[in-house]
Amino acid sequence: MRDFLNLRRVIMIGVAAALVTWCVYSLRWDWLANPKYQSMIVRGLWQTIWMLVVTMVIGFALAIPIGFVQAAGPRYLAWPARVFCSVIRGTPLLMQIWLLYYGIGSLFPSIPWIRDSAFWPILRQAWPYAVLALSLSVAGYEGEVLRGAFKSVPHGQLEAARAMGMPRFTIFRRIWLPQAIQRVLPTIGGETVLQLKATPLISTITIMDIYDVAGRVRRDTLVVYEPLLLLAVTYMAITALIVLLFKWFESRFPSKVA
Amino acid sequence: MVCPPPAQLSSLTLLGFGDCGWGATLLWGFGNSLMIALGAYAIGFCIGVSGAFGKLYGGPVAKDLLAVYTTIVRAVPELVLILILYYAVPALLNEVMLGLGYERINLPQFITGVVVLAVVQGAYQIEVLRGSILAVPQGQIEAARAMGMSPVMLARRITLPLMTSNAIPGLGNLWLNATKDTALLAVIGFTELTKATFQASATTKAFFTFYGAAMALYMAISLVSILLFGRLEKIARRGQRDARG
Numbered sequence: 001m002r003d004f005l006n007l008r009r010v011i012m013i014g015v016a017a018a019l020v021t022w023c024v025y026s027l028r029w030d031w032l033a034n035p036k037y038q039s040m041i042v043r044g045l046w047q048t049i050w051m052l053v054v055t056m057v058i059g060f061a062l063a064i065p066i067g068f069v070q071a072a073g074p075r076y077l078a079w080p081a082r083v084f085c086s087v088i089r090g091t092p093l094l095m096q097i098w099l100l101y102y103g104i105g106s107l108f109p110s111i112p113w114i115r116d117s118a119f120w121p122i123l124r125q126a127w128p129y130a131v132l133a134l135s136l137s138v139a140g141y142e143g144e145v146l147r148g149a150f151k152s153v154p155h156g157q158l159e160a161a162r163a164m165g166m167p168r169f170t171i172f173r174r175i176w177l178p179q180a181i182q183r184v185l186p187t188i189g190g191e192t193v194l195q196l197k198a199t200p201l202i203s204t205i206t207i208m209d210i211y212d213v214a215g216r217v218r219r220d221t222l223v224v225y226e227p228l229l230l231l232a233v234t235y236m237a238i239t240a241l242i243v244l245l246f247k248w249f250e251s252r253f254p255s256k257v258a
Numbered sequence: 259m260v261c262p263p264p265a266q267l268s269s270l271t272l273l274g275f276g277d278c279g280w281g282a283t284l285l286w287g288f289g290n291s292l293m294i295a296l297g298a299y300a301i302g303f304c305i306g307v308s309g310a311f312g313k314l315y316g317g318p319v320a321k322d323l324l325a326v327y328t329t330i331v332r333a334v335p336e337l338v339l340i341l342i343l344y345y346a347v348p349a350l351l352n353e354v355m356l357g358l359g360y361e362r363i364n365l366p367q368f369i370t371g372v373v374v375l376a377v378v379q380g381a382y383q384i385e386v387l388r389g390s391i392l393a394v395p396q397g398q399i400e401a402a403r404a405m406g407m408s409p410v411m412l413a414r415r416i417t418l419p420l421m422t423s424n425a426i427p428g429l430g431n432l433w434l435n436a437t438k439d440t441a442l443l444a445v446i447g448f449t450e451l452t453k454a455t456f457q458a459s460a461t462t463k464a465f466f467t468f469y470g471a472a473m474a475l476y477m478a479i480s481l482v483s484i485l486l487f488g489r490l491e492k493i494a495r496r497g498q499r500d501a502r503g
Binding site for chain 1: 330333334335336339341345434438441444445455459460463465469473481
């Protein structure tokens with residue numbers, strides 16, 4: 001701590017504090033007092049975090065089979081999985097979101113049985129497409145990571161399990177999958193931060209996340225920089241939270257990989 | 259020439275270069291995307307090299323400032339950064355111009371886009387290059403110092419050639435990111451490939467034709483890049499012993 005807080009750092013922290021004070025006092029923050037914007041901010045924040053958690057969970061669940069068939073599956077499954085990963089990783093996420101929302105979204109109304117089904121009120125909204133696009137993106141990136149993780153589980157472990165007479169699915173559930181997940185655990189934190197940084201893209205398909213709220217405030221009040229600065233600080237705070245959460249999470253698991 | 263309704267046209271006509279086709283628009287967007295990615299990557303590389311050396315060998319203040327820069331850029335979504343810089347860079351430039359007694363200038367959107375993406379690229383490249391400099395064996399650098407090489411010569415003859423092979427995989431990934439990040443400029447209204455695709459498909463309603471074509475173009479960039487970076491790495495690793503021994 002002494003080392004961290006030497007004179008130079010104290011001066012820099014002082015400069016930073018002065019900058020923050022200047023921002024607070026000489027920029028326009030009066031819109032923050034407006035209850036309309038306050039509730040919008042809370043709802044936007046909730047939308048962003050909800051989207052982040054849901055798509056990470058779904059994406060990771062999809063990534064497990066995608067990674068596994070690439071590592072150990074038959075060729076007719078490994079090939080499509082590899083193509084899927086390459087396409088997801090090789091094209092911009094924004095384009096994937098637009099393709100799903102505008103492309104598939106425009107296809108559905110022309111199919112009568114979908115229009116008449118009970119799901120139509122849901123499919124008419126934007127969020128299913130956002131969840132789908134973001135989940136597929138996680139599945140593509142994390143599937144590639146899991147492929148390596150499944151491959152790097154030592155063969156001896158699997159052979160020992162087989163020698164013990166374990167059924168194939170039990171080997172997968174008890175030996176192969178836990179060790180693979182343990183290997184990718186350190187990458188999931190970083191992946192979650194990347195996913196957080198991808199969420200503002202869904203505001204382009206009319207979803208009111210925190211990024212969209214900042215845009216609305218800017219359009220309504222004609223304040224240029226302040227909502228954006230607050231937005232940047234908000235994302236930094238969420239990033240810090242994710243990093244801390246995963247640090248705590250990792251400290252609870254034995255980190256030594258055999 | 260009056261075009262028939264798009265629904266009556268085949269995909270090939272729609273993608274073609276004729277009067278009713280959007281091929282020229284897409285190709286123009288593709289060229290824009292590539293040029294922005296190249297420009298941003300090149301400037302980002304300059305930021306990256308100087309920043310990486312600054313972070314390792316710079317003074318304490320420079321180190322702290324660079325740490326703040328890389329941390330902020332990597333913690334805030336690119337879209338937000340692009341939006342902030344999109345307004346801040348021209349405003350700042352005009353302040354400087356007015357302060358120096360020049361006229362206010364209108365920065366072309368293309369240059370703003372390149373600068374904005376370069377600032378983002380720079381932060382990531384600093385981290386990749388810093389890691390690869392650290393992977394250069396310490397003995398090599400000490401030996402060069404013992405030979406009395408000046409820091410510049412040491413960087414040019416020893417550090418840079420030796421770090422290249424370590425840096426290429428990371429730099430390759432960042433190049434792919436740069437090409438994909440150009441799509442974000444569509445949000446601020448710049449006509450690159452994604453925006454061109456959006457316009458074409460919104461007008462003709464042929465979503466799958468255009469998005470399919472654009473995705474194929476992006477895939478082509480990334481596949482060619484992966485191939486080229488693989489080649490580069492092989493060249494950079496010439497004479498190195500294989501990791502397997």
